Amino acid sequence: MTTSEAAVQSLSIGEVADRTGLSVHALRFYEREGLLVGPVQRTSGGRRRYTSSDVEWLQICVRLRESGMPLADLKHFAELVRHGPGNEAERLQLLDTHRQRVDAQIQALEECRSVIAWKVDIYAEHLARGEADGLWDPTT
Amino acid sequence: MTTSEAAVQSLSIGEVADRTGLSVHALRFYEREGLLVGPVQRTSGGRRRYTSSDVEWLQICVRLRESGMPLADLKHFAELVRHGPGNEAERLQLLDTHRQRVDAQIQALEECRSVIAWKVDIYAEHLARGEADGLWDPTT
DNA sequence: CTACGATCTGGAGCGAGGTCTAGATCAACT
DNA sequence: AGTTGATCTAGACCTCGCTCCAGATCGTAG
Known part of the structure; x- marks a missing residue:
């Protein structure tokens, strides 16, 4: 059997690296920099387990980065999302500015x-x- | 008359910065890095005088940089041009690869x-x- | 049990592409 | 002559975005 059995919904850092195109180094770096929306879950042994929602967020990050958004803006966006509802207008503006x-x-x-x-x-x-x-x- | 016309047509580093959008620092940096086709002329006092051909080359450099060509490739291109005729096929390939x-x-x-x-x-x-x-x- | 690969942390290092500083000189204006 | 602003050189320094290392630990396959 493969690595994921009960873990069908959560992925290791290496699997996420494969799916996003980011290196495992970059993934840890992004996390340290506060670019993720929430804290990544850990196994009892301390290994990261990413949810599909983590992966989706990272895929968006990749798109935004590819199109030249600086990490600082990405971090700001992550903070907005992290602070929950109520700031959608600001998120919209951030994205729309970037689109322009x-x-x-x-x-x-x-x-x-x-x-x-x-x-x-x-x-x-x-x-x-x-x-x-x-x-x-x-x-x- | 022709001589003074030619003199009038040469520009100081600041004027070139205005016309190319590069900073004076960047202009000196590019020169040091060997990105220019020929040596820039100097006044008796040691100030740079750029010809219109220098400026044209720099404007092309700006376009190539804007579109993501690394300085190393730009340098390579400059070297090809510097070494004169005979390597046009290589220059063409460099540009065409970049276009792709x-x-x-x-x-x-x-x-x-x-x-x-x-x-x-x-x-x-x-x-x-x-x-x-x-x-x-x-x-x- | 043993190996071996994947992952962990903290921090150092790197490559690209400039940017800036210091201290001197040049050139034009008053 | 004096003041002012642009330019000179060499070299230190900076930001960005990772990348890599050391040394330890985890976890699975044989």
């Missing part, structure tokens, strides 16, 4: 992309005509 | 965006129905 930043980021990346694509085209064209057509501006 | 990374990044951000937008909608809906409808999953 993501939008801006996507747009900036698309501009970069087109500048890069343009450079790529210049190079490709030069190469197609043969490299031997001599000098050209170093910045192209 | 940018594409992947845009796609990842769009996924994040939609996850976040979904969360935002959940919060907005709850708030629209009044905050008083009690408990809900902390991870929502």
Whole structure:
């Protein structure tokens, strides 16, 4: 049998690492930093057992981090959730602000992309005509 | 006339900082790190004078950095350009590889965006129905 | 029982990408 | 000449986000 039998609902840190893409080091680090909503349960021997709700939260954290949210903001969000109902408007604002930043980021990346694509085209064209057509501006 | 025109077209480090968005510190740092194609000219007094071609290169650097290219790659690109013609294929590949990374990044951000937008909608809906409808999953 | 891998804690270390300081010099204005 | 602000160099320092280490413990398979 595998590691989880009675533990079908709770996962070890390694299993959570697999499911979230975070390293076990990062998971412990996140916990120390107060990025989790609640305290992680422990076995009698002191090993962490993560609930599916812990894992869902971590998966959201991963998305927010991937999209550039700083750990400090993530921590703030965790605190809001931890303090329970009554601050939903603030949570909404935090997320919505971040969404706007993501939008801006996507747009900036698309501009970069087109500048890069343009450079790529210049190079490709030069190469197609043969490299031997001599000098050209170093910045192209 | 031509000479003075050329002189007029060179910029101080502060002016370049304004035009590129990089700090003067960052400009000196980039230079030290070998990210520039050529050595920057100096006045008799030792102050840097940037040509418009320097500035163009820096503007490309800014775009590449904004889109996540590491300084090491930028340095590599600068070296290729510095060593003159003959390695255009390699430059092309470097840029094209980066363009692919940018594409992947845009796609990842769009996924994040939609996850976040979904969360935002959940919060907005709850708030629209009044905050008083009690408990809900902390991870929502 | 023994091995062996996974996990534990606290704290040090790291790589990226700058940022800042000190103390001197330069250049322009008054 | 004096004042002021920009720039110079070398090098120390900083933030962020992990990553890794040492040394101990847990827990399962053989």
